[in-house]
Amino acid sequence: MPLNKHRKLSPVLSLAALILLLVLLIILEQHQSSNRMAVAVLQKGAILAVAAVAMNLPNGFTGIFSLGMAGFMSIGAYITAILTIPTDTIESVYYISGVAGWVMNLKRALDVLPQPLLVLVALLIGGLIAALFAFLIGIPVLRFKSDYLAIATLGFSEIIRALVASPQLDRVTNGSYGLKNIPGFATASGSGVLLIPFAIAAVCIFIMILVINSSYGRAFKAIREDDIAAEAMGINLLKHKELSFVISSFFTAISGGMLAMYMRSIDSKTFQVALTYDILLIVVIGGMGSVTGSIISAFLITAAKEWWLRFFDQTLYIGNWQVPLLRTGFRMVVFSILLMVVVLFYRRGLMGDREFSWEDILGLPQRWRHRRVAIAAAKAEAAAPKDGGQNDA
Amino acid sequence: MSLLEVKDLKVNYGGIKALKGISFTVEEGEIVTLIGSNGAGKSTTLKAISGLLKPAAGKIFYHGRDITGLDAQQTVDQGIVLVPEGRRIFPNLTVLENLKIGAYLRSDKAKIQQDLERVYDLFPRLKERSWQKGGTLSGGEQQMLAVGRALMARPQLLMMDEPSLGLAPLVVQDIFKIIGEINATGTTVLLIEQNASAALGLAQRGYVMVTGEINLEGRGTELLANPSVQEAYLGSQKRRHGGGHRAGAAPELNQQA
Numbered sequence: 191m192p193l194n195k196h197r198k199l200s201p202v203l204s205l206a207a208l209i210l211l212l213v214l215l216i217i218l219e220q221h222q223s224s225n226r227m228a229v230a231v232l233q234k235g236a237i238l239a240v241a242a243v244a245m246n247l248p249n250g251f252t253g254i255f256s257l258g259m260a261g262f263m264s265i266g267a268y269i270t271a272i273l274t275i276p277t278d279t280i281e282s283v284y285y286i287s288g289v290a291g292w293v294m295n296l297k298r299a300l301d302v303l304p305q306p307l308l309v310l311v312a313l314l315i316g317g318l319i320a321a322l323f324a325f326l327i328g329i330p331v332l333r334f335k336s337d338y339l340a341i342a343t344l345g346f347s348e349i350i351r352a353l354v355a356s357p358q359l360d361r362v363t364n365g366s367y368g369l370k371n372i373p374g375f376a377t378a379s380g381s382g383v384l385l386i387p388f389a390i391a392a393v394c395i396f397i398m399i400l401v402i403n404s405s406y407g408r409a410f411k412a413i414r415e416d417d418i419a420a421e422a423m424g425i426n427l428l429k430h431k432e433l434s435f436v437i438s439s440f441f442t443a444i445s446g447g448m449l450a451m452y453m454r455s456i457d458s459k460t461f462q463v464a465l466t467y468d469i470l471l472i473v474v475i476g477g478m479g480s481v482t483g484s485i486i487s488a489f490l491i492t493a494a495k496e497w498w499l500r501f502f503d504q505t506l507y508i509g510n511w512q513v514p515l516l517r518t519g520f521r522m523v524v525f526s527i528l529l530m531v532v533v534l535f536y537r538r539g540l541m542g543d544r545e546f547s548w549e550d551i552l553g554l555p556q557r558w559r560h561r562r563v564a565i566a567a568a569k570a571e572a573a574a575p576k577d578g579g580q581n582d583a
Numbered sequence: 584m585s586l587l588e589v590k591d592l593k594v595n596y597g598g599i600k601a602l603k604g605i606s607f608t609v610e611e612g613e614i615v616t617l618i619g620s621n622g623a624g625k626s627t628t629l630k631a632i633s634g635l636l637k638p639a640a641g642k643i644f645y646h647g648r649d650i651t652g653l654d655a656q657q658t659v660d661q662g663i664v665l666v667p668e669g670r671r672i673f674p675n676l677t678v679l680e681n682l683k684i685g686a687y688l689r690s691d692k693a694k695i696q697q698d699l700e701r702v703y704d705l706f707p708r709l710k711e712r713s714w715q716k717g718g719t720l721s722g723g724e725q726q727m728l729a730v731g732r733a734l735m736a737r738p739q740l741l742m743m744d745e746p747s748l749g750l751a752p753l754v755v756q757d758i759f760k761i762i763g764e765i766n767a768t769g770t771t772v773l774l775i776e777q778n779a780s781a782a783l784g785l786a787q788r789g790y791v792m793v794t795g796e797i798n799l800e801g802r803g804t805e806l807l808a809n810p811s812v813q814e815a816y817l818g819s820q821k822r823r824h825g826g827g828h829r830a831g832a833a834p835e836l837n838q839q840a
Contacts, residue, residue, distance in 0.1 A: 405687065412673050412684045419671035421635060423736065424659030424688040479675075543675060 200548035215384045222383055231493045232384055233375065236391040237448045239488035242472040243395050243481050244441035249470075250478035250543070251402060252434040253414030254332065255340040258324075259442055259469050261347030264354055264461035265323060266316035266443025267450035271369045272362070273312035274451070277301055283364065283371050290361035306377065313390070313447040320443030323350075324436045332431045347466060355458035368457025372450050387448055394441050399481055401437060410434050414479075475532055476539050483541030499524055584647045586611040586771050587632070587663075587740060592641035594624075594631050601627040603795040604641065609740065614762070614772040616782040616803070618816060619792035625775040626668055628792075629742045632773075633665040634658045645740070660688050662739035668775075669748060670729040674718025678709050681717050681728055685735030695735070702731040705761060723754035730761065734770075741765065742773045747781065759785055779816035783807045791816075 215232075222229045241259065248254040277297045280289055300308060331342045353359065355366045363369070375386040401407055409430050412420040421427055450456050476487030502521040506513040532540075544550075587609040594602040602624045609615045617625045630636040632643055634655040643651045650658060673681050682702060686695045703710035706727045712720065717728060726746055733741060743762070747755040759781050766772050776782035783789050783803040791799035791812060799806065806812050 405683075408676075408680060408684060409687060411676055411680075412687075415673035415675055416671050418635070419667055419673065420684070421655050422633060422659075422665045422667050422671070423684055423732065424656045425684070426654070426656045 197549055199552065203548045215388060219381060219384045227497050229383060231497050232489070233387050233452050234496065235489035235492040236387045237445050237452055238469065238472060238492055239485045240391045240394045240448065241442055241445035241469045242476065242484035242488045243398050244438045244445060245469050246473050246476075246478065246481065246484045247398060247402070247410075247438040247441075248431075248434045249473060250480070250484075251407065251414060252410040252431060253417070254431055254435060255336050256343045256435065256438070257340045257463075257466050257470070258327075258343035258347045258439075260461040260463060260465040261343075261350035262320045262324065262439045262442040263446030263449060263465065264347075264350055264458070265320040266313070266446030267456050267461070268354060268363055268369070269316035269319060269443075270309075270312045270447030271372045271450045271456060273297065273300060273315065274309055274373055275369065275371050276373070279371055283369060284361070286367060287360040287365070293362055305373075309373075309451070313444050316447045317440040317443045320446075321436045321440040324439030325432065328432045328435045332428060332435060344463065344466070347461075347463065351458050351461055354461075363458075366458065368455060368460075369450075370455035372454050372456070374451055374454055387452070390444070390448060394444055395481065395485065398437070398441060402481065406430065406433060411479075471529065474539055475529070477541035477543060478539065479543030480539070480541035480545055482546035483539055483544075486546070487540055494528070495521075495525055585609060585644075586613075586646065587773070588644040588647075589628070589632070590642045590644070592628070592631060592643065593639045594627050594636055595639045596627075601795055602631070602638075605792070605795070605797045607790050607797060607800070609771060609773055611771055612766075612769065613788065614766050614774060614786040616774040616776055616786040616789045617792055618776055618779040618782055618789060618806075618812075620777070620816070622794065623792040624795040625792055626744050629665055629744050629773070629775060632658070633663055633742065635665070656688065659736055662737065664733045664736045664738035664741055666729050666733045666741065666743045666746065668744035670722075670725045672717040672720075672725050672728050672732065674716065676717055677714050678717055678720070678728060679713040681732050682709070682713075682735050685732035687736075689737065694737075698735055698737060702734050705734070705764065706731055722750050723757065726750060726754075726758055727761070730758075730765075734765070738770055740771045740773060742775075744775050745777060746774070747776060747778045755781060779812070780807065783812075 218225055218229060218232070241263065245256075245259055248256045272293060273296075275283060277294075280294075280297070300311065303311060327343075327346050331339060331346070334342055354363045357365055359365060374383070376383045377386075402410070409420065409425045412423070412425060413427060413430055417427055446461075449460075453460065472487045472491050473484055475491060476483030476485070499521045502516055502524050503518050504516060506516050585608040589608070590606050591604045592602055592606070593600070593604050605624070605628065607615075607617075617628060619625055627636065631638045634650075634653050634657065637652055641651070642649060645658075645661060645663065650661065650663075653661075673684065676684070682699060683695075686698065689695055703713075708724055709728060709731055712724070717725065720728060730743070730746070733743075746758050746762070750758065755778065762772060762774065763785060774782055774786060783806050786803040789801065789803050789806045790797045791806065799809065799812065801809070807817075
């Protein structure tokens with residue numbers, strides 16, 4: 191069977207695609223000054239891919255309608271930022287109220303680590319603290335269902351934002367002034383701008399795929415499909431929902447930390463509900479319950495929003511005639527219309543709940559051929575009795 | 584010692600008394616059926632035994648141990664498995680995944696594989712369709728999947744809630760035949776049915792429930808012959824021409840709506 195041939199081929203193709211991607215990233219990294227936009231889009235795409243897959247885990251795989259993403263991202267972002275801002279310049283960031291003593295002590299203790307390790311440790315600490323928060327709020331909140339759960343998690347995310355901006359925490363989070371001087375992805379030599387975020391994203395997504403394909407993942411899907419039946423089969427609903435929620439929050443916080451590194455400066459407004467909606471949009475467009483869908487749509491949507499649709503924002507003259515509608519902000523109108531079209535005609539997103547597979551792609555020409563043959567046969571069949579009738583007459 | 588002993592079990596839904604204190608026993612190796620009309624409390628009884636509902640009062644003993652108020656995870660672990668009403672298979676998971684969920688609490692891989700083979704022997708249809716999504720199966724196949732999924736948990740006591748619901752009469756016959764086969768391999772069955780004639784024909788003993796109470800009990804064949812049971816659940820000869828066996832299928836048609 192040809193499909194079997196494709197099955198043997200697909201690991202080879204995956205490896206080839208991976209190497210191609212790696213080469214592409216290295217080339218882009220070496221020519222980053224002339225490809226600023228592509229580099230920025232790929233960085234942000236990788237970050238949002240982690241966030242989208244992390245959001246898909248409870249929303250698409252477990253059936254928990256959670257909208258607390260921005261809150262968990264801000265926990266990760268702030269912790270990563272505070273821990274990685276260079277200790278010798280941090281006083282200038284907190285120039286209004288100064289840095290709390292314990293923060294300084296913690297930073298001095300962590301400064302023994304080399305820079306790349308410090309970043310990893312900071313991301314991990316952010317993830318673990320977000321996971322702890324998720325565990326604690328999950329105990330009361332995950333007893334709710336659907337919309338109630340969404341409202342509760344949304345509320346949590348806003349509380350975190352208010353806390354971060356509160357004057358009481360001025361000496362820790364710098365309150366409403368935000369944090370700057372956050373080191374980016376690049377190492378001292380300027381390399382790694384793309385490879386580092388992609389490597390972190392790949393590891394995060396790989397771990398989440400392992401979770402989804404484990405027996406825990408199967409239990410998550412069972413809960414999504416029918417929670418009563420899942421419970422009747424002995425699956426502890428609250429325990430598994432907690433697990434899914436905590437894992438998701440951990441990786442959401444890591445993506446938040448990466449976002450802080452990408453943006454180099456953050457404040458509490460970065461983590462408004464709009465950020466959650468952006469990620470929700472990526473998940474829905476990619477397909478609820480599809481990891482590859484989330485990844486593809488993270489890059490597509492980021493590229494469309496930040497790059498491909500840019501020209502809609504620029505006033506354009508053809509001779510003396512100004513092309514109507516093209517002005518700042520029109521890009522988002524076009525983007526929204528595109529989204530509506532996608533949602534209207536691809537209600538289940540680009541991938542539905544399927545995953546990308548080479549077998550599907552390679553099998554396409556054959557399936558099209560089968561369909562053409564089938565359609566032709568159906569047409570011939572429909573035509574045949576008509577001819578028969580004419581012959582009789 | 585009975586396998587399952589229910590003593591004066593009471594369950595409330597808010598202010599409504601769904602079970603007003605019922606007592607019954609299931610012996611090891613038996614098929615016992617609870618029959619009764621809509622709202623008699625049959626499903627509530629099974630849910631309370633399996634731990635999906637918490638009883639307000641009364642005791643449930645399993646192998647002589649008190650299991651009242653345990654949650655579903657613990658009862659499944661002890662071998663009490665429910666095939667829920669309306670099948671409730673997982674529509675977007677494959678047949679194989681559905682079956683694997685049944686064995687979720689077990690960790691003995693070799694025995695799980697054995698049981699999978701056993702389920703496939705019992706339901707060859709499921710083997711043919713193991714890569715198909717559960718939701719694409721026909722009603723009868725979905726019921727088989729629901730039973731197969733429950734068998735994957737290695738039940739000692741298999742509780743079935745209306746397995747004939749919404750199925751064609753021929754398929755119902757198949758399902759009942761298979762329930763008999765499962766019982767013959769040593770699994771005790773507690774069966775809830777509206778299709779009273781089929782259930783009583785299969786079961787050794789039966790209990791008749793009316794609005795939260797048990798008001799009749801006896802051997803299956805005795806109950807079948809009981810005039811008041813015939814009147815209430817089988818449709819007496821006076822009112823119908825079709826005879827008991829056909830009329831027994833009638834309530835399930837109403838149920839579908």
